Amino acid sequence: MDKFGKNNEKLRPARIVTLGCRLNQADSALLTDRLEQLGFYLQSDHEQTAPELLIVNSCAVTAAAAAKSRQAARKLQKLYPGAKLIFTGCAAEIDDQYAADESWLKLGNLQKRQLGDILLAGSAPDVIKSRAGKAENFAEKAFSLFPNRTRAFIKIQEGCDNFCSYCIVPYTRGPSRSRDFDEVIADCRQAIAAGAPELILTGVNTCNYLDHGRDLCAVIRELCENVPGSWRLRLSSTEPAPDNLSLLETMAAYPDRVCRFLHLALQHGCDSVLERMNRHYTTSDFENFVNTARELIPDIHLGSDVIVGFPGESEAEFERSFEFIRKMQFANLHVFSYSKRQGTFAATMPQQLPDAVKKLRHSRLEALGEGMKSDFRNAMRGKTLPVIFETVDSSNVAHGWSDNYIAVTAPAAEVTLGRITNIAFDPDKAQ
Known part of the structure; x- marks a missing residue:
């Protein structure tokens, strides 16, 4: 039997390197679970034993991210030449520029669930592109706890049909599809029973979840009304249509369960650029959604992604944005300089901007983002926040996150890790 067979009497060391989005983190948590079933254990960062298996769960949202993924794989291969290396994720799906070396096993996103069979065989079939997969609801165990056992990722949706002009994700993740509703609820119950105080619903766009007429709001209602225990719910990767106010109304109906948090991908603050990006809303739509969110859910954390230097972005368009x-x-702002992705419509657009212009605009927005983040934290001064503490540092200081995603610290002796604790927030003390 291959050294990666299921019947090993001794647990074998493995490492997973995850790049990119929270959905990739969720996939890596599931890979960890499957490795344990195959007789592996995930090494800590400080462990000196050479791993026998390496997995790079790659990202391809930008050309730089794909290159970084490949660089990470090469570094691991050099550090641990005797280990089997699996290169998976979005960068494994795109063009030949990212084809894996002959010594790597290369798996598309659809093939991650075949990990056991592939390890037993010692070789991988040709990569199956996610866009070639069937657009049907998928059934799989899609729950695993983070190593610190405080958050459980519950994967409910996969893929995207939006085809924004700059984005490679519809090609690397395939068409939008959802998990069975009852399976999702069962996974959540299992996570709570295992001790997870926070559930994170994940997907490429969780707002696209739909199973036989039951949408994301139905999932939230079922969990909040019928699943007991001390836990809270966080939504990840939300990109709701700005006129979809039912999500906000549902979140507001369960303030003791649903975290006051949404990450909304604006991408640009100028309507003419949004149109070129093939985004399906206007800034007026977006502003109405944000205002309604703050009205219904006080102190909600609203984060966003924005792109600078999109093809043809004029100085006036940038200033409007x-x-x-x-x-x-926004309480948090992720700023990205536009990166040409071959295979997307934007890569063929004229007026590609020089890097120097992108860098200047990126710096201005980053500075704005830091100021807004500080303003949001200061606005929480003196307010009582429900916090889950996750770790304790060498100075016996506990570190955790509030429901509205503020980093909070407290003396370790005063809190219990992995439980929701109410803390009077002082931004001058929090890290």
């Missing part, structure tokens, strides 16, 4: 973003007062 800058002012709109300032007006939105």
Whole structure:
């Protein structure tokens, strides 16, 4: 039997390197679970034993991310030449530029669930592109706890049909599809029974979840009304249509369960650029959604992603975007310089901007984002926040996160890890 067979009497060391989005983190948690079933254990960062298996769960959202993924694989291969290396994720799906070396096993996103069979065989079939997969609901165990046992990722949705002009994700993750409703609820119950105080519903876009007429709001209602225990629910990877106010109404109906948190991908604050990006809303739509969220859910954390340097972005368009973003007062802002992705429509657009222009605009928005983040934290001064503490550092200081995603610290002796604890927030003390 191959050294990666299921019947090994001794647990074998493995490492997983995860790049990119929370959905990739969720996939890596599931891979960890499957490795344990195959007789492996996931090594800590400080362990000196050479791993026998390496998995790079790659990202391809930008050209730089794909290159970084490949670089990570090469580094691991050099550090541990005797280990089997599996290169999976989105960068494994795209063009030949990222084809794995002959010594790597290369798996597309659809093939991650075949990990056991592939390890037993010692070789991998040709990569099956996610876009070639059937657009049907998928059934699989899609729950695993993070190593610190405080958060459980519950994967409920996969794929995307939006085809934004700059985005490679519909090609690397395939068409939108959802998990069985009852399986999702069962996974959540299992996670709570295993001790997870926070459930994170994940997907490419969780707002696209739909199983036989039951949508994301139905999942939230079922959990909040019928699943007991001390736990809370966080939504990840949300990209709701700005006129989809039912999500906000459902979140507001369960303030003791649903975290006051949404990450909304604005991408640009100028309507003409949004149109070129093939985004399906206007800044007016987006502003109405944000205002309604803050009205229904006080102190909600609203984060966002924005792109600078999109093809043809004029100085006037950037300034309009800058002012709109300032007006939105996001609690957290991820700024990306546009990166040409072969295979997307935007890669063929004229007026590709020089890197120097992108860098300048990126710096301005990053500075704005840091200021807005500080303003949000200061606005929480003196308020009581429900916090889950996850770790304790060498100075006996506990570190955790509030429901509205603020980093909070407290003396370790005063809190219990992995439980929801109410803390009077002082931004001058929190890290």
